[in-house]
Amino acid sequence: MANKITLKGLAQILGISVSTVSKALADSPEISDSTKVMVKAAAREHKYRPNALARGLKYKRTKTLGIIIPDILANFFAKVVVGIEDEAEKNGYSLITCLSRETLTKEDHSLKMLSDAGADAILLSVSRETQVKGEVKHLNDTLHYDIPLIMFDRVSEKVECDSIEIDDHDGAYNATDHLIKSGCKNIVFVNPIGDTSVAQKRKEGFLDALKDAGLEPKSFTSTIENLEEELAQYLKENTIDAILAVDELSGVRSINSAISAGFSIPDQLSVIGFTDGILSQNHRPSLSTVNQRGTLMGREAVKLAINRLENPTSEIKRQIIKTELLLRDSTRKA
Secondary structure, rough: OOOOOOHHHHHHHHHOHHHHHHHHHHHOOOOOOHHHHHHHHHHHHHOOOHHHHHHHHHHHOEEEEEEEEEOOOOOHHHHHHHHHHHHHHHHOOOOEEEEEEOOOOHHHHHHHHHHHHOEEEEOOOOOOOHHOOOOOOOHHHHOOOOOOOOEEOOOOOOOOOOEEEEEEEHHHHHHHHHHHHOOOOEEEEEEEOOOOOOHHEEEEEEHHHHHEEEHOOOEEEOOOOOOHHHHHHHHHOEEEEEEOOOOHHHHHHHHHHHHHHHOOOOOOOOEEOOOOHHHHHHHHOOHHHHOOOHHHHHHHHHHHHHHHHOOOOOOOOOOOOOOOOEOOOOOOOO
């Protein structure tokens, strides 16, 4: 494979200065049109590509944003990435996307890789392991090197950085309140995602709604892999008429469990989950959900990053997005 040609190499081929080549490629008004045509033709012929890292060192920016998400298969995170990509492209930024796979080790490795790659800022949804262990040193190390960190969806209160999340508490409260108003009195909170910040806030909203209605709370925890079988058994052994599931997949699997246990949805048991994704819309019966507005969250996260880059000493922003309850076939009408 041929060596990649540089600005200096192009200048030597054309017999002009490096500065002239650089300005011609940048369409500088200082350079004549004929010289621009000559330089650009040579650049195409020799397959010249600008060195983004070198350009970033010169201008203190690479126009690159890093993204770290726990899971690419989750529809919510896919929507967030779409929003990030839309806003980044509009502002001339490229993206590098990494997966933490819910582990602290991979999250730490991704932060270091994106830092070494010259990312101007890093957008991060904290991994489950990081939140469970409460370990934030690797996050604060990134800030120590003056790389803006923007947290979205899952955030850590221990890290002083800009963040954006939905109002998980109110989303869960409103969903539970709807179940109560539709006649449900024995509602269980189904949570297979452990002690993440979003799970905790959604459970708090669930508990507050039941407390205000004078109802006793019920909670069911399991792994997502064992959820359907274990929940079906739980439903057979307990009096339950509604489920608030912590996310979309557990909501869909809760419906499957209920049907396996002999329940009619929604006549005998109503189900609400979180995230308005493909599963929710296409499952039968379709799943009522709390819309987390992932695409909007992604766009707003990029705006936070750009604002931080342009105003590095400005006050830290913690932005909250309101949710929307989308009612489908898995719930009775209030």
